[in-house]
Amino acid sequence: MSVTEFSRRGLLKTAALGVAGATLNLGAIKRAFAAADLTVGIVYVGARDDFGWNQAHAVAIKSLKEVPGVKVVEEENVPETDAVSKSMESMINLDGAGLILATSFGYYTPFVVDLAKKYPDVQFRHAAPLWNQDKDPKNAGSYFGYLNQAHYVNGVAAGLCTKKNKIGFVAAKPIASVLSNINSVLLGARSTNPNATVQVIFTGDWSMPVREAEAANALVDAGCDVITCHVDGPKVVIETAEKRGVMTCGHNASQAPLAPKGFITGAEYKWITIYKGYASDLAEGKSLPNFLIGGYEVDFVQNTPFGAAATDPAKKAALAAIEGLKAKKPIYVGPLKDNASGKIVIDKTYDNLDPFLDKMDYLLQGVVGSTT
Amino acid sequence: MSNTPFATGAPRELIDPLGTRAGSSDFAVRLRANSEYVLIPLLALVIAAGLFAFFLMAIGKSPVDFVSYVWRGGFGTAFSFQNTLQRSAPLILTALAVAIPARIGLIMIGGEGALVLGGFAAGALAIPMIGHAPPMVALVLMALFAMIVGGFWVGFSGFLRYARGVNETISSLLMTYIGIAIMNFFVEGALRDLSNPNKPSTMPIGDAYMVGKIPGTQVHWGFAFGLALCVALYFLMARTTFGFAARVTGGNFRAALAQGLPVGRLIVACSAIAGACAGLAGFFEVAAIQGRANASLAAGYGFTGILVSFLARHNPLVIPPVAILLGGLVASGGLIQRRMDLPDATVLVLQGFIFVVLLTSETLYGRFAIFRSTKERDRT
Numbered sequence: 001m002s003v004t005e006f007s008r009r010g011l012l013k014t015a016a017l018g019v020a021g022a023t024l025n026l027g028a029i030k031r032a033f034a035a036a037d038l039t040v041g042i043v044y045v046g047a048r049d050d051f052g053w054n055q056a057h058a059v060a061i062k063s064l065k066e067v068p069g070v071k072v073v074e075e076e077n078v079p080e081t082d083a084v085s086k087s088m089e090s091m092i093n094l095d096g097a098g099l100i101l102a103t104s105f106g107y108y109t110p111f112v113v114d115l116a117k118k119y120p121d122v123q124f125r126h127a128a129p130l131w132n133q134d135k136d137p138k139n140a141g142s143y144f145g146y147l148n149q150a151h152y153v154n155g156v157a158a159g160l161c162t163k164k165n166k167i168g169f170v171a172a173k174p175i176a177s178v179l180s181n182i183n184s185v186l187l188g189a190r191s192t193n194p195n196a197t198v199q200v201i202f203t204g205d206w207s208m209p210v211r212e213a214e215a216a217n218a219l220v221d222a223g224c225d226v227i228t229c230h231v232d233g234p235k236v237v238i239e240t241a242e243k244r245g246v247m248t249c250g251h252n253a254s255q256a257p258l259a260p261k262g263f264i265t266g267a268e269y270k271w272i273t274i275y276k277g278y279a280s281d282l283a284e285g286k287s288l289p290n291f292l293i294g295g296y297e298v299d300f301v302q303n304t305p306f307g308a309a310a311t312d313p314a315k316k317a318a319l320a321a322i323e324g325l326k327a328k329k330p331i332y333v334g335p336l337k338d339n340a341s342g343k344i345v346i347d348k349t350y351d352n353l354d355p356f357l358d359k360m361d362y363l364l365q366g367v368v369g370s371t372t
Numbered sequence: 373m374s375n376t377p378f379a380t381g382a383p384r385e386l387i388d389p390l391g392t393r394a395g396s397s398d399f400a401v402r403l404r405a406n407s408e409y410v411l412i413p414l415l416a417l418v419i420a421a422g423l424f425a426f427f428l429m430a431i432g433k434s435p436v437d438f439v440s441y442v443w444r445g446g447f448g449t450a451f452s453f454q455n456t457l458q459r460s461a462p463l464i465l466t467a468l469a470v471a472i473p474a475r476i477g478l479i480m481i482g483g484e485g486a487l488v489l490g491g492f493a494a495g496a497l498a499i500p501m502i503g504h505a506p507p508m509v510a511l512v513l514m515a516l517f518a519m520i521v522g523g524f525w526v527g528f529s530g531f532l533r534y535a536r537g538v539n540e541t542i543s544s545l546l547m548t549y550i551g552i553a554i555m556n557f558f559v560e561g562a563l564r565d566l567s568n569p570n571k572p573s574t575m576p577i578g579d580a581y582m583v584g585k586i587p588g589t590q591v592h593w594g595f596a597f598g599l600a601l602c603v604a605l606y607f608l609m610a611r612t613t614f615g616f617a618a619r620v621t622g623g624n625f626r627a628a629l630a631q632g633l634p635v636g637r638l639i640v641a642c643s644a645i646a647g648a649c650a651g652l653a654g655f656f657e658v659a660a661i662q663g664r665a666n667a668s669l670a671a672g673y674g675f676t677g678i679l680v681s682f683l684a685r686h687n688p689l690v691i692p693p694v695a696i697l698l699g700g701l702v703a704s705g706g707l708i709q710r711r712m713d714l715p716d717a718t719v720l721v722l723q724g725f726i727f728v729v730l731l732t733s734e735t736l737y738g739r740f741a742i743f744r745s746t747k748e749r750d751r752t
Contacts, residue, residue, distance in 0.1 A: 047716070075706045077716035080668040082661045086455045087706045093451045094444065094707060106571050110663050173560075173572075 037069050038098050038282055040275075041091030043084055044076040045104035046207075052233040055253040057103045057127070060271035070279050073097060080106030085115055092122055099278060099288075103127045116140035125278065127271075129293050129358075141288060143274045146295035147252075148177075148184040149325045149352060150267030151228070153303050154249035155188020156321040157264050158226040159196045160314035161247055162189075168219030169200040170212055170229035170237045174371035176360045178230045181267070183364045185228060185249075187331055190366060192317050199224055200369035206232040216240040226264065238263075247309040254304045263307025265318060270302040295352060296325035328352060338362040340370065408743035409685065416733040420725040427721060433712055441711055445704025452703060454590045460692070460699030461591070462487070464598030465653035466677025467684065467691045468605060469526065469646040473540070474686035475609050476642045477622035482529055482544025483650040484674025485551030486522035490651025491658040492555040493521040495665030496563055498577040498658075507581045515655045522651020523644035525551060530643025534636040540643075552670050559666055573666035583660040594656030599692055601649060606688040618642055650674060676702075679727055698723070 040061075048058035054076065065072045073095045078084045084107050091097040100122060102112050108130045116124045116137040124140045131142035158167050167189055171178050182200050189196035199222060201215040208231075216227055216237045227241035228249035235258060241248045242259040250256070250266020274292055281288050294300045303322065306315050325331075328351070336346040345362045363371060425435035446456045469483035494514040501510040529547055532538040560572040583593050609615035618638050621628040628635050653673060658665050680698055684690035705719040712718075 041710075073710040075709050075716075078706070079671045081657070081671045082458060083671070083702075086458065086703065089451065090445065090455065090703075090706050091710070093449070095710060106666070106668055109576075110661075 037071065038279060039071045039073060039091075039096050040064065040099045040101065040279070041073045041088065041095060041097035042075070042101040043078045043087050043091075043103060043107065044074070045078060045080065045107075046076065046232065048074070048076050050233040050253075051235040051238075051255055051258065052231070052252040054103070056269045057101075057271055059253065060269075060275050063272050064275045064279060067276065067279055069283065078104075080104060080111075082111070085111040088112075088115055088124075089119075092119055097122065099123045099125070099282060101125055101127070101275070105130075112140055113137065123278075123282070123288055125288070129291070131291055133290070138290065141290035141292070143292040145269045145271070145274075145300035146293065146353060147267050147269060147301055148180040149295035149331065150301040150303050151181040151230075151249075151251075152184040152188040152325070152331050153318050153321050154228055154265060154267050155185035155190075155196075155198075156192050157188075157306075157310055157314040157318040158185070158228070158247070158249055159189035159191065159193035160317055161264050161309060161311055162193065162196060162226045164223050164225045165193060165195045165197065166222070166224040166226075167196060167198045168216070168222070168224030168227045169198050169369075170215045170219065170227065170231060171200050171202050172206045172208075172231045173204065174202055174361075176358055179360045179363060179371065180357060181230045181251075182367060183360070184331055186364055186366045187333075188321065191321070192314075196366070198367045198369075200363065200367055202369070202371075203231065209233075209236045212236045213240045217244065220244045220246050250304050256304050256307050260308060262309045263304075264310045264314065265306050266304035268302050268304055270300055273299045293353060296322060297328050297352075325352070332357060337365045339365045339367050404743055408737060408740070411743075412733050412736050413683070413685070413730060415736075416730045417726065419733075420722070420729040423725050423729070424722045427725075433714065437712060438708065441708050442701065442704040445707030446700030451590075452700075455703040456696060456700040457589075457591045457595055458699075459703050460695040461595040461598055462653045462657065462673040463677055463680050463695040463699060464602060464692055465594070465649045465656075466674045467680035467695055468598075468601060468677075468688060469650040469653075469674070470678050470681035471684065471686040471688055471691060472605060472609070472642050472646045472649070473526075473530070474681065475615075475622050476618045476639055477625065478530065478533060478639065478643065479541045480526060480529060480544045480643060480646055481541055481675070481678050482526050482547050482551075483646070483653075483677045484670065484672070485544070485548030486525045486647040486650035487654040487657070487674050488548075488555050488669045489525050489551040489654070490518035490522035490647075491654025491662075491669045492558065492574075492665040493651070494518040494655040495574045495577065495658045496558070498581060499563070499575050502575070502578055502581060510581055511583060511659060514659060515652060518651040518655035518658075519648035520651070522654065523646075523648035526647025526650065527640050527644035530640045531636075533643075534639045548674065552667075555665065555669065556667060565664070571666060573664040576664045577659065578663070581659070582663060583656065592656060592660035594653065594660055597652065597656070598695075601652075602688040602691050605645070605649075609688065614638075614641075650677075679723060683726070683730055 042061055044054040044057060046054045048054055061072055061074060064070060073091055075087050078087050088100050091100060105128045108126045112124050112126050113136055116139050120139055126142050127144060129142050129144045131140060167185060169182050169185060171182060182198060186198040199219060201218060203211040203215055212231055213236050217240060219227055226247045227237060229237040229251050234251045234255055238248045238255040238258045242262050247262040247264050248259045249264050253268055255266055256263050278288055330349050331352055332346050332350045334346040334348040335344045337343060338345045350356055363369060428435045428438055445452055447453050466483040466487060470480060473480035494517060497514050497517045498510060525547060526544060529540050529544040532543050533540040559574060563574045564572050565575045585592055586596055617633050621633060621635050621638050654669060657669055662668060680691060680695045684694040701719050708714055708718060709716055
């Protein structure tokens with residue numbers, strides 16, 4: 001395929017909320033909602049404009065609001081205590097919500113599970129792959145995007161943009177999903193630049209703005225010229241890196257406005273695909289899927305439109321990588337060794353959604369840093 | 373008053389200020405004097421509400437809508453009111469954690485740390501007992517352990533105050549962060565439930581070991597225990613020798629020392645009682661709500677409790693209504709966000725107004741002649 005074709009497709013794909021997909025669905029949804037109205041209640045653990053996890057959901061909700069017949073009620077800064085169960089219950093009792101979207105990890109057990117048992121007519125969906133077919137209520141369920149695929153694309157682009165071959169990664173906690181994002185950045189970068197390394201600093205918690213700034217500065221001082229991260233709100237990391245004059249790749253939501261000079265691209269969720277799917281299923285009287293996970297192959301993740309720092313070869317390679325992921329091209333091509341002992345930790349090539357990868361507790365060779 | 377007033381020829385009203393009307397108007401005088409403590413806070417609430425109404429109008433929202441949503445979301449329906457009561461439960465206990473030390477003259481704000489550590493202690497103690505000890509025994513032990521750990525945590529700040537002169541406000545606040553760090557250390561390390569890879573928590577205690585709801589309601593037992601403790605601690609502070617000694621110490625530390633009161637023990641005891649209340653709140657968070665100890669314990673109840681206690685003027689009997697008022701504000705906060713499209717911080721703005729106006733209103737006490745008896749007025 002030609003370059004122009006690629007970039008046109010990329011433009012469509014990365015346009016903030018997948019205009020193409022939205023218009024295709026809209027007709028069906030419009031018809032369906034002529035009869036019944038749906039109130040969707042969504043709870044966020046932080047602020048809706050955090051440039052991160054919550055914003056990614058809020059952006060999707062904003063466009064869900066435009067679907068006729070769908071009413072959305074939102075609540076932000078709801079802690080992972082009984083406050084969330086009361087908030088959800090209040091949405092059901094006072095607003096008549098028929099679908100509840102609980103977007104923070106700690107909402108699931110016990111709050112979502114207990115409430116789903118109490119209100120069997122209301123659908124509950126939770127944004128983490130936790131629903132258990134054997135134990136959990138049938139009106140509950142999970143949805144999740146494999147963001148590591150978009151981080152892989154970040155790596156592909158960063159590998160071609162970096163001049164020092166050093167990518168810095170500010171990470172929150174050494175848990176599986178974070179480790180997979182770090183390893184995916186490395187593998188992406190290595191696919192375009194065999195000399196690339198990823199240096200990681202863990203801050204220890206999801207939101208530690210001061211430490212995140214320190215970590216970003218330390219990585220720049222250590223010679224990294226591309227900085228990316230996996231923390232709840234990447235704002236501080238991206239802004240710090242921009243101030244230091246290095247390039248950045250984003251995480252969770254679009255941070256492009258924060259780095260007009262150094263932004264390359266970013267890993268973003270595309271929750272709207274899932275939310276519109278739920279809305280149209282309910283409108284058509286179909287039962288909702290209980291377990292929805294995936295990455296590029298089902299349009300659940302996306303990359304932020306390229307920023308000023310993305311070079312043409314980087315754009316081209318990134319778009320090609322996206323096409324590959326859509327065709328389910330595997331990221332983890334084994335055998336791969338970890339960086340601590342040099343042991344083989346990934347023995348063969350695994351499919352991108354393979355449960356084996358969900359148990360990741362290692363950093364691959366080529367990553368500088370330690371999980372402990 | 374006791375030294376032979378007749379001999380010095382003092383006016384009769386000094387000997388018997390109420391004169392012959394004493395029998396009939398004693399109640400009226402007390403009512404008049406005590407109403408100061410009701411009317412001034414109410415006035416402060418009205419002024420705060422007025423300021424907040426201006427704030428709402430400045431951002432183009434209707435204060436009338438706001439009030440109606442607070443009513444509907446916090447009190448108007450059976451669901452809303454139970455929501456309010458449940459939210460007030462931890463606040464009652466953490467407010468007690470501020471009120472009791474305040475009686476002895478200490479500003480202790482370490483309730484959050486005691487709550488987190490108490491909850492963690494309860495969750496950790498439960499692990500070896502799951503499946504072995506009967507639930508009732510396990511729960512009592514967990515609650516006691518939570519109270520002991522919480523009591524130690526705040527009691528230590530009291531000890532530092534008395535023995536080393538360390539400012540208790542600062543030390544209890546700093547101890548809070550240490551407490552949260554200790555819980556995180558264990559929850560992310562030795563006591564982590566490995567089957568839960570992405571949110572570090574202790575092992576779940578299981579449904580059989582959970583504290584249930586008060587029958588006929590959706591409110592857990594923590595609320596009832598909070599009310600009972602408020603009454604019990606009111607009597608302790610107002611009607612016992614211990615409480616009297618504590619209040620004397622709070623009123624005048626040197627005088628208490630001179631009287632030979634065991635000041636050190638009183639300070640540590642009051643601090644420990646405070647910590648035990650917060651620890652109990654932590655126990656209920658774990659055993660009635662979370663089912664496991666994790667970082668969600670640090671939800672800020674300990675800090676909101678400070679506000680509740682100050683609003684209640686550190687009176688244990690006033691704490692429940694104030695906690696319910698604040699619980700209702702928080703409970704309706706969600707509805708306000710949803711219906712009025714206001715940010716979550718709106719309710720915090722209102723709380724801030726209330727707090728500032730209320731603290732300012734402290735200067736008004738004793739300035740209004742109307743609250744004093746006519747005789748007193750004549751003398752001044």
